[in-house]
Amino acid sequence: MRTFGLDIGTTSIKAALLRKEGEGIILDSITVAPAPPKGILSESLVDHQAIANEIKEMLQSAQIKIPDVVLSLPENQVYTKIIEMPQLSEQELSAALKFEMEQYIPLPLDQVRTDWQEMEKREVAGKQVMDVMIVAAPIVVLAKYEKVLALASLNPQAIESEIISVHRALFPILNTQTNNIIVHIGSATTSIAIVKNGLISMAFSIGVGGLAITRAISVDLGIDLTQAENFKKVYGLSNDAFEGKIGKALTPILESITGDLRKATLLFKEKNGGAAINQVVLSGGTALLPGIDVYFTNTLSTQVAVSNVWKVHGISNVPDQVVVDAPSYNVVIGLALRGLV
Numbered sequence: 001m002r003t004f005g006l007d008i009g010t011t012s013i014k015a016a017l018l019r020k021e022g023e024g025i026i027l028d029s030i031t032v033a034p035a036p037p038k039g040i041l042s043e044s045l046v047d048h049q050a051i052a053n054e055i056k057e058m059l060q061s062a063q064i065k066i067p068d069v070v071l072s073l074p075e076n077q078v079y080t081k082i083i084e085m086p087q088l089s090e091q092e093l094s095a096a097l098k099f100e101m102e103q104y105i106p107l108p109l110d111q112v113r114t115d116w117q118e119m120e121k122r123e124v125a126g127k128q129v130m131d132v133m134i135v136a137a138p139i140v141v142l143a144k145y146e147k148v149l150a151l152a153s154l155n156p157q158a159i160e161s162e163i164i165s166v167h168r169a170l171f172p173i174l175n176t177q178t179n180n181i182i183v184h185i186g187s188a189t190t191s192i193a194i195v196k197n198g199l200i201s202m203a204f205s206i207g208v209g210g211l212a213i214t215r216a217i218s219v220d221l222g223i224d225l226t227q228a229e230n231f232k233k234v235y236g237l238s239n240d241a242f243e244g245k246i247g248k249a250l251t252p253i254l255e256s257i258t259g260d261l262r263k264a265t266l267l268f269k270e271k272n273g274g275a276a277i278n279q280v281v282l283s284g285g286t287a288l289l290p291g292i293d294v295y296f297t298n299t300l301s302t303q304v305a306v307s308n309v310w311k312v313h314g315i316s317n318v319p320d321q322v323v324v325d326a327p328s329y330n331v332v333i334g335l336a337l338r339g340l341v
Contacts, residue, residue: 002028004066005165005335006055008040008148010074010187010211013054014332017064018315020340027317030329031062040144048144052151059152068157070335071145075191075205078161079105079112079136082202087121087128097134105136112136119199133200135161158338163191163203165334166283168341169309174198178278179268181261183296184330185286187211190257194268194277202268206260210286212253220249236290247291254292258299265300280304285328309333313341 007014017029036050059065081104088096097116098109105112119131142159149156166184167174174180175198184191186209194202210232218228221242235241237250265277280302282293287306296304308326310318315333322329 001340002066003336003339004064004069005332005338006069006071006154007162007165007332007335008051008055008071008145009035009331010039010041011035012187013051013058014329015055015058015062015064016329016332016336017062017066018333018336018340025313025315025337025340027315027322029062029064030319030322030332031058031064033058040148043144045147048148049151051148055148055152055154067153067155069149069154070158070160070338071149071156072160072162072165072331072335073137073141073145074186074189075162075203076189076207077137077141079107080133080161080163080203081105082119082131082133082200084124084129085132087130093118093132097132101134101136104134107136107138109136111140112138113142120197120201131199131201133203135164137161160335160338161191162186162331163193163200163205165332165338166191166330167193167195167200167334168337169330169334170281170283170307170312171198171341172312173281173305173307179272179275180279180281181265181277182281182283183257183261183287184283185209185257186284190284192261192264194264196268196272196275201272202264204260204264206257208253208256210284213250213286216249216253217246220245232289234290236292237295238290250289254295254299258296261300277302281307283307283327283330285325287327288325313337 001020004017013035014032019026019028033054038047114136116132116134119133121130174195180195182193188209190206190209193200214229217232218225235246237247239247280296293304293306309330310326
């Protein structure tokens with residue numbers, strides 16, 4: 001059984017093909033390419049064709065010939081909300097959610113495609129309730145991605161938000177009786193999910209990511225973006241290099257992320273009788289910055305782990321150069337794991 005995931009990001013495009021053999025999962029193929037300059041955010045058919053051409057070349061080079069693909073949408077392109085509902089049958093819940101969605105989705109329902117998933121069931125003040133995750137994606141956004149896939153001769157088997165993919169990628173270490181926070185730092189945004197008993201309890205995104213960090217270094221040191229990106233990866237939060245200027249440039253953006261994490265943690269505690277967050281799990285390429293795990297540990301006073309999807313699922317046949325960049329592959333591997341786990 002094989003599944004194929006495709007992650008069309010702001011700065012890169014990733015594709016991965018996984019195969020299940022017995023109880024094991026094997027990486028058959030993986031490929032990465034830079035995203036065309038204007039990327040998926042463009043409204044131009046010329047730019048969409050450029051992305052499709054890049055995807056076709058990638059897949060041909062990686063010998064991925066399966067046309068059915070699982071695709072992700074960036075968290076800032078979808079609306080995700082977890083709401084509390086009475087415990088209802090699937091049919092009753094489906095009917096009730098049509099009214100609930102109008103309160104939580106900031107667009108008319110005829111302009112979005114919606115989906116929902118039952119989460120935790122519990123008793124509150126003697127009442128049987130459950131959490132339900134509702135997700136809505138604007139039809140115009142979906143149409144853009146579907147157009148690119150059609151130009152690349154691919155069929156969307158499923159489309160889901162990034163945080164759901166990351167949650168699946170890291171599920172074995174999240175499926176515990178403890179409470180964890182996923183912090184997925186992408187290029188343009190940071191997606192955050194609080195996970196309780198293995199299930200997503202809260203999810204939201206912040207409008208800063210790895211690109212903002214690179215730009216800050218570029219401005220503070222007066223260097224171009226390419227050089228700033230290289231310095232970021234090599235020196236991270238080091239106080240030694242360049243008189244600590246790189247670390248100082250990074251700090252305001254990381255403070256913005258940790259500030260929102262503190263607010264989310266307080267809200268979670270209020271809703272869950274003071275329950276503590278036991279671990280922060282870092283995801284995305286920025287999770288590899290030297291010193292970032294120590295920064296989050298010191299700032300949040302919580303155990304911090306840098307994710308490794310290859311180790312978590314025991315995936316075999318992974319090239320060495322891909323192993324070391326494990327956190328940056330969580331989205332695409334999470335997509336490819338759909339249907340396998």
